[in-house]
Amino acid sequence: MIEFDRVGLSRGSRVIVDDVSLRLHSGEILVVLGKSGLGKTTVLHAAAGLLEPSTGTVTRRAERQGILFQEARLLPWMSVGRNVRLGAPGRSVWSSGPYPEVDRALDEVGLTDVAHLSTFRLSGGMQRRAALARALYARPSVVFADEPFAHLDSASAKTVGVALGRAAAEGAGILMTAHEITDVFTTMGIYRTLFL
Numbered sequence: 001m002i003e004f005d006r007v008g009l010s011r012g013s014r015v016i017v018d019d020v021s022l023r024l025h026s027g028e029i030l031v032v033l034g035k036s037g038l039g040k041t042t043v044l045h046a047a048a049g050l051l052e053p054s055t056g057t058v059t060r061r062a063e064r065q066g067i068l069f070q071e072a073r074l075l076p077w078m079s080v081g082r083n084v085r086l087g088a089p090g091r092s093v094w095s096s097g098p099y100p101e102v103d104r105a106l107d108e109v110g111l112t113d114v115a116h117l118s119t120f121r122l123s124g125g126m127q128r129r130a131a132l133a134r135a136l137y138a139r140p141s142v143v144f145a146d147e148p149f150a151h152l153d154s155a156s157a158k159t160v161g162v163a164l165g166r167a168a169a170e171g172a173g174i175l176m177t178a179h180e181i182t183d184v185f186t187t188m189g190i191y192r193t194l195f196l
Contacts, residue, residue, distance in 0.1 A: 001026055001062050001142050001173040002047050008055035009042050016042045019056075022194055024142070029164065029174040029188055033181070034196035040177035041070065041146055043196070047175055048144045062142040062173070066135030070146045072127035074119040080106070080130050081115035088138035105133040108163040110156065125152045132160060136167055143167055145176040149184055161187030 002024040009016045017039035024030050024047070032040045045051045046058055048067055066087060074083045081102045106112050109129040119127055128151060135143055148164065149157040165188040168174050174188075185191065 001060070002175060003059040004043075004047070004053075004056065005059070006056040007043075007046065007053045007058055009039065009046055009051060010054040011042075015054075017196065020196075021056075024173045024175050026141070026173050027168050027171050029168050029176070029191035031181070031185070031191050031193045032175070032177045032196060033179070033193050035179065038196040040196055044144050044146050044175060044177055062140075064138055064140040064142075066138065066140035066143045068128075068132050068135045068143070068145040068148055070150065072119075072124075072131040074127055074131060074134075076118060076120040078119065079115065080111065080117055080119055080122065083119055083130060084115075084134045084137050087134035087136075101137060102133075105137040106130070108136060108159075108166065109133045110159040125156050128152065129156060129160060132163065136163060139170070140167075140172055142173040142175065145174065147177050147179070149178070149182070154184070157184040158187045161185065165189040 004020050004022045007020045008018045020043060032043055034040050046053055049060060084102045084105055102115060106115055109132050111129055119130060148160050161184050164174055
């Protein structure tokens with residue numbers, strides 16, 4: 001699905017990462033590990049097509065993708081449910097009616113009862129889980145998750161881990177970043193690591 005062949009990534013004259021090679025397959029979870037400032041987010045953004053490599057090649061074979069940034073990036077004037085529906089182009093955000101797919105996405109991240117609330121009313125951790133629901137809503141073939149467990153309590157982190165593991169079990173490739181491996185990673189199932 002995603003392949004890096006000796007990829008280098010730069011910002012201006014500053015080299016962020018150099019000579020990175022990786023492969024992400026369907027149904028696989030690949031965790032890019034490293035300390036702050038080593039370029040994990042930059043690698044993730046290049047994999048998602050948000051940055052062009054300065055050297056090497058990035059090959060992407062994904063029909064649909066979902067992305068979880070470090071910030072929730074929700075629209076505060078919209079309800080949680082409408083924010084989730086933004087994750088699937090072509091679906092009307094403003095129409096009313098039942099949306100079982102939205103309910104399912106919110107249930108996966110433990111937010112079933114907040115679909116009607118404006119996102120500014122949610123805590124930071126709840127906003128982060130709502131952003132993940134948006135990323136998973138369209139059943140993407142690949143999910144990019146930048147530190148998905150950051151700023152979450154242990155119960156919420158386990159819920160997120162199970163949701164990512166379920167997406168992988170359904171065939172999505174998951175590329176995510178983390179500073180370190182913790183106990184919550186076991187909730188995702190089997191994963192591989194790439195150390196920067």
